[in-house]
Amino acid sequence: xxxxxxxxxxxxxxxxxxxxxxxxxxxxxRGYTVSHSVTAAAAxxxxxxxxxxAVVIADRMLPGGMDGLDMVQELRDEGIAxxxxxxxxxxxxxxxxxxxxxxxxxxxxxxxxxxxLVARVEALRRRPPDTRATTLRVGSLEMDxxxxxxxxxxxxxxxxxxxxxxxxxxxxRPDQVITPAMLLTDVWNYRFVPQTNVVDVxxxxxxxxxxxxxxxxxxxxxxxxxxxxxxxx
Amino acid sequence: xxxxxxxRAGPFRLALGFATAxxxxxxxxxxxxxxxxxxVETRRMQRDLVQEAAVAxxxxxxxxxxxxxxxxMSDYHRVTVAAWFDADGKRRYGNLNALxxxxxxxxxxxxxxxxxxxxxxxxxxxxxxxKRADGGTVVLxxxxxxxxxxxxxxxxxxxxxxxxxxxxxxxxxxxxxxxxRRRVQTVQQTIGRIMGGDLRERLPLSxxxxxxDQLSARVNQMLDRIVHLLDEIRAVGDNIAHxxxxxxSVMRAKLERGLAAEEPEELRRGAEAALADLDKAFxxxxxxxxxxxxxDSRRQAGFTTVDLAEVAGxxxxxxxxxxxxxxxxxxxxxxxxxxxxxxxxxxxxxxxxLVDNAVKFTPxxxxxxxxxxxxxxxGEEAVPVVEVSDTGPGxxxxxxAAVVRRLYRLDKSRHIQGNGLGLSLVQAIAALHGFKLVxxxxxxxAVIALICGAADGEGVGNPGAxx
Numbered sequence: 001x002x003x004x005x006x007x008x009x010x011x012x013x014x015x016x017x018x019x020x021x022x023x024x025x026x027x028x029x030r031g032y033t034v035s036h037s038v039t040a041a042a043a044x045x046x047x048x049x050x051x052x053x054a055v056v057i058a059d060r061m062l063p064g065g066m067d068g069l070d071m072v073q074e075l076r077d078e079g080i081a082x083x084x085x086x087x088x089x090x091x092x093x094x095x096x097x098x099x100x101x102x103x104x105x106x107x108x109x110x111x112x113x114x115x116x117l118v119a120r121v122e123a124l125r126r127r128p129p130d131t132r133a134t135t136l137r138v139g140s141l142e143m144d145x146x147x148x149x150x151x152x153x154x155x156x157x158x159x160x161x162x163x164x165x166x167x168x169x170x171x172x173r174p175d176q177v178i179t180p181a182m183l184l185t186d187v188w189n190y191r192f193v194p195q196t197n198v199v200d201v202x203x204x205x206x207x208x209x210x211x212x213x214x215x216x217x218x219x220x221x222x223x224x225x226x227x228x229x230x231x232x233x
Numbered sequence: 234x235x236x237x238x239x240x241r242a243g244p245f246r247l248a249l250g251f252a253t254a255x256x257x258x259x260x261x262x263x264x265x266x267x268x269x270x271x272x273v274e275t276r277r278m279q280r281d282l283v284q285e286a287a288v289a290x291x292x293x294x295x296x297x298x299x300x301x302x303x304x305x306m307s308d309y310h311r312v313t314v315a316a317w318f319d320a321d322g323k324r325r326y327g328n329l330n331a332l333x334x335x336x337x338x339x340x341x342x343x344x345x346x347x348x349x350x351x352x353x354x355x356x357x358x359x360x361x362x363x364k365r366a367d368g369g370t371v372v373l374x375x376x377x378x379x380x381x382x383x384x385x386x387x388x389x390x391x392x393x394x395x396x397x398x399x400x401x402x403x404x405x406x407x408x409x410x411x412x413x414r415r416r417v418q419t420v421q422q423t424i425g426r427i428m429g430g431d432l433r434e435r436l437p438l439s440x441x442x443x444x445x446d447q448l449s450a451r452v453n454q455m456l457d458r459i460v461h462l463l464d465e466i467r468a469v470g471d472n473i474a475h476x477x478x479x480x481x482s483v484m485r486a487k488l489e490r491g492l493a494a495e496e497p498e499e500l501r502r503g504a505e506a507a508l509a510d511l512d513k514a515f516x517x518x519x520x521x522x523x524x525x526x527x528x529d530s531r532r533q534a535g536f537t538t539v540d541l542a543e544v545a546g547x548x549x550x551x552x553x554x555x556x557x558x559x560x561x562x563x564x565x566x567x568x569x570x571x572x573x574x575x576x577x578x579x580x581x582x583x584x585x586x587l588v589d590n591a592v593k594f595t596p597x598x599x600x601x602x603x604x605x606x607x608x609x610x611x612g613e614e615a616v617p618v619v620e621v622s623d624t625g626p627g628x629x630x631x632x633x634a635a636v637v638r639r640l641y642r643l644d645k646s647r648h649i650q651g652n653g654l655g656l657s658l659v660q661a662i663a664a665l666h667g668f669k670l671v672x673x674x675x676x677x678x679a680v681i682a683l684i685c686g687a688a689d690g691e692g693v694g695n696p697g698a699x700x
Contacts, residue, residue, distance in 0.1 A: 192523070193519075
């Protein structure tokens with residue numbers, strides 16, 4: 001579900017034909033246009049010429065001597081700021097890959113759900129502006145970052161510190177699908193996924209506080225993907 | 234047995250060297266004896282003879298005659314040469330018929346082959362001749378056959394002693410070499426069989442506790458360990474196959490039913506359910522890879538000072554809502570900061586897994602306690618401990634060692650969601666830190682502790698090791 005404004009154009013760098021076909025098909029089915037190259041060098045050619053690419057999805061392991069991470073470096077060295085999502089095999093999530101998350105790019109381990117991939121692409125595409133505003137607003141929901149208070153309309157919403165952080169993350173990304181994995185890495189700063197889905201329970205509690213009985217829901221559960229904060233009116 | 238192989242065998246070469254040394258030693262000893270008997274004796278005899286001859290040359294005729302007579306008569310062994318010739322070379326008395334032509338008359342000892350009246354063939358002897366004032370000559374001498382006999386005895390003894398000794402040493406070398414070679418051969422054959430896949434084979438021990446035995450014993454220990462590891466891997470493989478087969482079969486059935494269904498909605502439901510099963514299977518693979526990654530990474534470079542109480546607090550916050558939703562009380566008990574050296578993220582992961590398990594296995598109305606404290610390891614020093622206790626069914630003592638194994642799940646927990654990898658993961662994290670995982674408790678609940686001190690061996694299943 002790309003943002004309503006324009007159709008986003010993505011570029012995939014993946015040498016595995018089956019995997020590439022599946023990713024391209026899934027993304028196209030969700031309304032993206034996707035171009036595809038097999039090596040990092042070929043991808044660099046495309047990206048130098050075509051600045052309309054919104055997000056690059058690159059496999060970490062690529063043939064031809066330059067892997068996905070090298071490609072990120074090369075693009076940054078050339079001053080191309082296109083965000084990149086690196087697909088990494090499970091066993092190869094090392095510190096270099098984790099560093100992507102800090103640098104504004106992101107990584108995703110294979111195998112992944114398409115919903116997760118789309119959520120990450122959207123998160124990269126619509127990176128929240130680095131605002132100095134001290135108040136965040138989504139519909140009737142208002143968050144004061146200085147006094148650390150939240151109001152929904154006239155009602156004050158008492159939140160625990162963790163809940164406040166969760167809501168802040170969501171309010172900076174309204175109308176975006178946010179997956180539990182994103183919350184674990186970005187809000188909790190965890191590198192692992194707990195066996196039980198604890199994030200759901202946390203979100204459930206938060207939802208109860210934001211959407212009280214009789215109010216139109218703002219936090220929505222997106223089936224098979226995660227959650228979304230949307231203005232109720 | 235090929236000859237080259239025999240000569241290459243250590244014991245044989247040792248024996249060869251020993252035989253050589255023995256031969257050289259014996260030759261030196263016998264050489265000395267030989268030299269003593271021949272040279273020294275000869276010289277002594279020569280000196281005596283020269284002196285006697287000099288005296289005889291001065292002696293009065295009648296006394297000389299008498300002395301020569303006594304000398305010859307008292308010589309029972311017929312080794313004495315004594316003769317007196319006048320100035321014309323005519324014999325006046327003695328057991329020589331004529332003055333030996335090649336004997337210089339110079340008051341010195343000479344070795345000559347001489348035939349006396351008493352012998353038929355010339356025999357080696359030491360002779361000396363002295364001139365008398367009247368022009369006559371006195372010849373005194375002594376046959377050397379005694380000395381030669383002695384020398385022959387010495388040589389015979391040498392041969393009789395040396396040859397058997399060398400033969401004995403070489404024979405023992407051959408035997409020892411053959412024995413060592415047989416042992417090496419057995420070891421090689423055994424190793425061949427082991428390499429052929431028969432891992433139950435063990436190297437034979439002779440019981441002599443020698444170097445080969447000790448080496449074999451170590452190799453056997455190594456084989457035991459390898460077999461143990463292989464069994465473990467095989468068990469894990471079996472478990473993976475088994476645990477994957479179940480969700481895959483269910484998945485297949487669901488998809489099949491979905492395809493056969495009339496309603497598109499039913500197909501959709503089937504596909505969704507199958508996808509959930511697939512995710513479960515992936516989760517298991519993910520956890521296995523994670524454990525493998527932890528076990529592989531022996532690096533502790535990222536270690537910093539971590540507050541255990543803060544870690545416990547973090548996990549408490551993470552699981553508190555879940556416990557509440559399940560109707561389980563999650564409690565915390567700590568006595569201020571408790572610092573350990575480690576990887577904060579991994580320690581959170583470990584404690585989170587312990588709490589995850591505890592909450593999962595504790596029935597509604599139960600209680601899970603996360604406690605950080607100083608505790609003992611059975612030794613003197615108290616070390617930081619983080620401990621998670623619950624009021625679940627507990628872990629039977631007999632199964633405490635098994636639960637940290639990959640994919641091991643207690644029978645009574647089969648129905649509870651989970652991949653059976655939680656404790657293995659905690660164990661892997663503990664091992665990486667050199668910490669100890671101790672499983673204790675009763676049927677009133679499990680108590681699982683991460684002892685954050687130097688691990689002194691297997692902690693699991695050793696509840697008596699700490700208070």
